[in-house]
Amino acid sequence: MFDPTAVAVVGASQTEGKVGYEAMVNAAEFDGPAYPVNPSGSGTMFGEPFVDSVADVDDAVDLALLCLPGPAVPEVLDECGAAGVGAAVIYASGFAEAGEEGEQLQATVVERANEHGIALLGPNTSGFVVPETSLLCSFASGVDEIPTGNTAVVAQSGGVALVLAFQTRRQGRGVSATVGLGNRANVGFVEAIEYFDGHEGTDAIVLHVEGTDDGRALLETCRNVDTPVVAYKVGQSDVGEFAASHTGALTGDHALYEAGFAQYGVPTVDATDHLLDAAAALGDSPIPDGPNVGVVTAQAGPGIIITDRIQRAGGVLPELTAETRDRVGEILPGITYADNPVDTGRPMPAFGEVVTAVAEDDNVDIVLVYELFEQALGFPVEELDGLAERVDKPVLFATEGIEADLAEDRAALEEAGVPVFETPERAAQAAAVLARYARFHAAGVDAEVSADV
Amino acid sequence: MSDQIAAARADGRQTLTEAEGKRLLADAGVAVPSFEVCASADAAVEAAEAIGFPVVVKVSSPAVTHKSEWADGAGVAVGLDSPAAVADAATRIFEAAAERGVDAEVLVEQAQDVDAGTEVIVGGLRDPSFGPVVLTGLGGVFTEVFEDTSHRLAPVDRREARAAIEELQAARLLEGYRGSDPVDVDALAAVVEAVGDLVTEHSIAELDVNPVLATADGAVALDALVVLEDGA
Numbered sequence: 001m002f003d004p005t006a007v008a009v010v011g012a013s014q015t016e017g018k019v020g021y022e023a024m025v026n027a028a029e030f031d032g033p034a035y036p037v038n039p040s041g042s043g044t045m046f047g048e049p050f051v052d053s054v055a056d057v058d059d060a061v062d063l064a065l066l067c068l069p070g071p072a073v074p075e076v077l078d079e080c081g082a083a084g085v086g087a088a089v090i091y092a093s094g095f096a097e098a099g100e101e102g103e104q105l106q107a108t109v110v111e112r113a114n115e116h117g118i119a120l121l122g123p124n125t126s127g128f129v130v131p132e133t134s135l136l137c138s139f140a141s142g143v144d145e146i147p148t149g150n151t152a153v154v155a156q157s158g159g160v161a162l163v164l165a166f167q168t169r170r171q172g173r174g175v176s177a178t179v180g181l182g183n184r185a186n187v188g189f190v191e192a193i194e195y196f197d198g199h200e201g202t203d204a205i206v207l208h209v210e211g212t213d214d215g216r217a218l219l220e221t222c223r224n225v226d227t228p229v230v231a232y233k234v235g236q237s238d239v240g241e242f243a244a245s246h247t248g249a250l251t252g253d254h255a256l257y258e259a260g261f262a263q264y265g266v267p268t269v270d271a272t273d274h275l276l277d278a279a280a281a282l283g284d285s286p287i288p289d290g291p292n293v294g295v296v297t298a299q300a301g302p303g304i305i306i307t308d309r310i311q312r313a314g315g316v317l318p319e320l321t322a323e324t325r326d327r328v329g330e331i332l333p334g335i336t337y338a339d340n341p342v343d344t345g346r347p348m349p350a351f352g353e354v355v356t357a358v359a360e361d362d363n364v365d366i367v368l369v370y371e372l373f374e375q376a377l378g379f380p381v382e383e384l385d386g387l388a389e390r391v392d393k394p395v396l397f398a399t400e401g402i403e404a405d406l407a408e409d410r411a412a413l414e415e416a417g418v419p420v421f422e423t424p425e426r427a428a429q430a431a432a433v434l435a436r437y438a439r440f441h442a443a444g445v446d447a448e449v450s451a452d453v
Numbered sequence: 454m455s456d457q458i459a460a461a462r463a464d465g466r467q468t469l470t471e472a473e474g475k476r477l478l479a480d481a482g483v484a485v486p487s488f489e490v491c492a493s494a495d496a497a498v499e500a501a502e503a504i505g506f507p508v509v510v511k512v513s514s515p516a517v518t519h520k521s522e523w524a525d526g527a528g529v530a531v532g533l534d535s536p537a538a539v540a541d542a543a544t545r546i547f548e549a550a551a552e553r554g555v556d557a558e559v560l561v562e563q564a565q566d567v568d569a570g571t572e573v574i575v576g577g578l579r580d581p582s583f584g585p586v587v588l589t590g591l592g593g594v595f596t597e598v599f600e601d602t603s604h605r606l607a608p609v610d611r612r613e614a615r616a617a618i619e620e621l622q623a624a625r626l627l628e629g630y631r632g633s634d635p636v637d638v639d640a641l642a643a644v645v646e647a648v649g650d651l652v653t654e655h656s657i658a659e660l661d662v663n664p665v666l667a668t669a670d671g672a673v674a675l676d677a678l679v680v681l682e683d684g685a
Contacts, residue, residue, distance in 0.1 A: 211582075212582065213581065213582055214582060215580070215582035215583040216582070216583050216584045216606065219583075219606065253582070255602070255604050256580060256582070256583050256586060256604055256606075259603065259604035259605055259606070260583060260604075260606050263605055263606055263613065264606075
């Protein structure tokens with residue numbers, strides 16, 4: 001599905017605005033060949049001639065993008081099966097989400113796909129995008145601009161998959177892939193998570209979850225994979241019938257997801273930007289040993305916001321060792337506040353040395369640095385480059401200033417593998433996710449839930 | 454299959470009686486008050502004398518699940534401290550059952566001083582998406598009004614069960630409040646663990662232990678409602 005050699009766009013169209021047109025335009029960006037398939041098509045698109053059926057393509061097509069109305073899908077799947085196509089995306093809606101008739105159609109489609117051994121993404125999805133190979137299996141415009149990153153986005157909704165992917169672009173981060181599962185015909189969370197766990201370019205997996213009929217399998221998959229997973233479960237306000245003091249009624253779906261994710265080692269967040277921030281922190285950093293955050297700030301106010309936020313979100317601000325306090329005191333005699341957070345009062349040439357001292361503190365598992373950009377000083381890129389690897393702890397950085405002025409230094413930090421955040425709150429939330437992740441995994445979450453259920 | 458569940462299945466019942474539910478819990482290591490199921494008022498008096506006064510007398514019948522609302526309140530009589538009081542309460546139950554054509558016995562049970570502890574709800578259920586789940590909450594307003602409950606996917610070990618209790622907003626009440634002794638949280642966690650195991654291991658759709666009386670000395674299940682899965 002996510003790593004094909006040749007793609008066919010079934011229902012490709014030369015009429016602008018049609019799904020079959022947009023999908024073909026995007027598919028043509030692929031590093032491999034993309035073939036237009038449509039019995040009523042004529043001529044060529046992007047240099048490839050129209051053919052009537054997938055079977056008529058003179059190449060080993062292994063992914064078909066089905067830009068067809070729902071009722072036409074079963075027959076085309078048979079053609080795909082006969083042609084040896086192993087994966088297909090169904091964009092159309094009108095399946096299980098649309099009443100009894102749609103449910104029946106989806107059942108038929110799944111049955112045919114399973115018969116032919118075809119992995120199905122969708123129906124009712126915007127598809128998926130793998131920027132690294134320009135594999136743009138989506139009819140949405142602008143997906144060619146989504147940069148390559150190391151976070152895999154697995155969203156239940158095709159729309160949210162795009163929301164998250166476009167957001168990563170604006171954040172300068174990108175995705176290894178963004179996938180909208182839609183109706184999850186036979187590719188669901190479990191299959192997608194397992195795939196991206198084994199995907200070399202993916203260092204973190206983020207989930208957008210509305211609800212699934214096998215929550216336990218999702219959780220068990222999350223526990224069994226090595227790649228860090230963060231989840232955003234939507235639907236807190238839908239708590240079911242809370243009226244009676246009765247176990248069945250008290251057990252809202254959302255509560256079970258939240259409790260289950262925590263129990264199975266998956267930190268949860270409640271916003272799309274927090275989800276991506278968490279992925280950036282987890283994907284770009286060593287896994288912390290514990291929830292203790294050492295904060296270094298060049299300005300007191302943002303440091304106070306960060307301190308407050310981290311503690312409310314499950315992180316801990318430990319006391320620094322006497323050795324670290326002495327060290328910081330030697331670097332900066334008369335320092336404003338030399339415990340945790342360490343407040344240097346303003347940016348200064350020795351700022352990076354202070355960060356190093358805190359990062360090397362044995363009481364600290366996670367380092368968070370806040371510094372407003374100061375043109376004359378820049379960021380302490382040299383000090384921070386390689387620091388996280390050396391101390392084997394995450395080092396996060398948050399800043400504010402004029403984008404153009406700080407762009408070069410920011411890029412240098414990111415190049416050095418330091419996740420950069422734009423507000424004190426978002427940096428603090430990300431640090432707190434690291435803290436929660438460390439707590440879950442230090443507690444031996446992998447061993448705690450017996451596997452024989 | 455446990456004897457209690459087998460008995461209910463053999464009768465074609467999906468709901469266990471309180472006595473069956475408590476035996477199921479007791480077999481799983483959960484403390485329950487001493488009790489006996491009796492078929493006559495005389496037997497009830499004898500049982501009460503053996504258990505020791507005061508006792509509680511309740512209707513025991515597969516046909517009656519809401520005991521305290523049954524027969525204008527005749528279904529549950531508390532604080533009975535004499536043979537005569539037990540005989541009266543049992544007789545009322547047998548008469549009410551006869552009037553209603555219900556096949557009933559009476560459950561005679563050692564009375565518990567509920568003021569000496571904190572009432573906790575422990576529930577287990579089989580969720581269609583998550584499978585066996587265990588719920589913990591403090592009794593009364595904490596659960597009903599504040600929705601202060603915590604959930605875990607079952608089975609849980611003792612540490613996870615303790616964490617489920619400790620994350621309740623009202624958990625501080627268990628630590629001792631206005632001079633009361635701290636509750637034996639480990640004993641309570643053992644109940645959470647046992648309920649999780651029961652719902653995992655048996656064909657139980659829902660298991661409500663409401664309440665568990667948690668005291669400094671332990672945790673006792675004061676009631677048990679067990680609903681089995683369809684068919685199975």
